[in-house]
Amino acid sequence: MSEYIVMKSKAISVYDYKKVDISQFIPEFKVDEKQLEKDITRMLSAYGKKISAETVAPNDQIELSCVSENPKFNKEKVFVLVGKGLYSRELEEKITGLNRNEEKEITVGGDKVKVCVRNIIHTELPELNDENVSSFGIEGVNTVSDFRRYCIDKQLVRFLDDDENPDMAVACISNTVMDNSEFQLDEAELKAVDAENLKRIEKIVTEQGFSLEDINDDTYIESIGSTFAEFKDLMEKISLMELKSAVAGYTLLSEKNELFTVKDYDECIERRAVSYGISTEQARNEYSVTYFAIEMYAEYHIKLLDDFVAETIKRAVNP
Amino acid sequence: MSINVATNENYRDLIKDGFVIVDYFTTTCVPCKMFSRVLEELTLDYPFVNIVKVNITDYPAIGKENEIDGVPTVKFIMNGEEKEKVVGLMSEDEVIEKISEYYYA
Numbered sequence: 424m425s426e427y428i429v430m431k432s433k434a435i436s437v438y439d440y441k442k443v444d445i446s447q448f449i450p451e452f453k454v455d456e457k458q459l460e461k462d463i464t465r466m467l468s469a470y471g472k473k474i475s476a477e478t479v480a481p482n483d484q485i486e487l488s489c490v491s492e493n494p495k496f497n498k499e500k501v502f503v504l505v506g507k508g509l510y511s512r513e514l515e516e517k518i519t520g521l522n523r524n525e526e527k528e529i530t531v532g533g534d535k536v537k538v539c540v541r542n543i544i545h546t547e548l549p550e551l552n553d554e555n556v557s558s559f560g561i562e563g564v565n566t567v568s569d570f571r572r573y574c575i576d577k578q579l580v581r582f583l584d585d586d587e588n589p590d591m592a593v594a595c596i597s598n599t600v601m602d603n604s605e606f607q608l609d610e611a612e613l614k615a616v617d618a619e620n621l622k623r624i625e626k627i628v629t630e631q632g633f634s635l636e637d638i639n640d641d642t643y644i645e646s647i648g649s650t651f652a653e654f655k656d657l658m659e660k661i662s663l664m665e666l667k668s669a670v671a672g673y674t675l676l677s678e679k680n681e682l683f684t685v686k687d688y689d690e691c692i693e694r695r696a697v698s699y700g701i702s703t704e705q706a707r708n709e710y711s712v713t714y715f716a717i718e719m720y721a722e723y724h725i726k727l728l729d730d731f732v733a734e735t736i737k738r739a740v741n742p
Numbered sequence: 743m744s745i746n747v748a749t750n751e752n753y754r755d756l757i758k759d760g761f762v763i764v765d766y767f768t769t770t771c772v773p774c775k776m777f778s779r780v781l782e783e784l785t786l787d788y789p790f791v792n793i794v795k796v797n798i799t800d801y802p803a804i805g806k807e808n809e810i811d812g813v814p815t816v817k818f819i820m821n822g823e824e825k826e827k828v829v830g831l832m833s834e835d836e837v838i839e840k841i842s843e844y845y846y847a
Contacts, residue, residue, distance in 0.1 A: 465783075465786055465787065466786070468786065468787075469786040484789060484790075494847075495846065495847065501845075501846070502789075502790035504787070504788070509838065509841060509842040509845075509846060510842075510846045511846075580779065581779070584776045584779070590772070630811070694800055694801075695802065697750060697803075698750060698800070698801050698802045698803040698804075699802060699803055699806075700803065722769075722770055725770070729772075
């Protein structure tokens, strides 16, 4: 068993993130029945039986060869989803009813196009019943009712993707946890986040056309919308938050005995060395085990909050 | 549509033939996860498009070589030729528009 990576910063107490009230961030969600029917058909199509067909029909996937003076319709091999209108609605209408290997000259938008249907794949939609649904192999989905639930959940996930409430809820929990927890931060770990912070500041400032030498605290950075001093202040707060978040994540993982190990770090270093084309020694110098631990434990903590918020909102808006 | 995960070794092979959508992402980026879901949905409808996913945290050299400054970044590639690079989250309809624009050009 590889040695655990231990953080030197300590949490005297970590506020329980599950106690934070996020009811104000629960959005209103109503199932879009029309969209649900579309999603169900789409899923059925994905699990449908693909059969080779003889005649082109709407919704078939066909392989076509076209000869034309218009380059768009001069293709040796092109896949077309009939009726979607992605290639050409007019062409797709005119090839409907053609047989496999049948050649025909058609006119599309004034261009003569000689088409030949090389292959036709038709999808046979399975009947929506418990037996078929169970055969799809979707985890926890064994009945038509489960399947509808699964499709509604997908709709809900899409809805939440576009909604700002989950992000606001995570920020609220994170701030509450940090404000109500007590930490003893280690000097070396603070230095590690400061060093990374400086790198980030330099990168962002350079991208905005400045250099650290010719910028001062009063310089206004228009694209960021603040002075350099305000920007540095914000970045320092983010770094401090990252370290505290790491300590919180480390504390929770310690309780479960699931800490990151030296082997995890070594593997990460190997990957970085190969990717950057540098020696492992150089990779270790550029990415210290101290900062690796901070990043990994902070990432774990944020994921924990993300998952908690997603589950809480999902339960609350459960249609 | 198939989804392939790129490494330093297979990246070039994965993008050289046919129409390819390359998704450069990191695991900690929330919009990347959203875009990943968009691509998964698209796999149900467009079997002839190949998707290549590049985790630029694990493979920073690919990110550097392709000048990826932010994630998600999406590249539309036809037979090895880069057609367009889009930085930021794209909707399903926007990706479909690009498939129509470049695959059927």
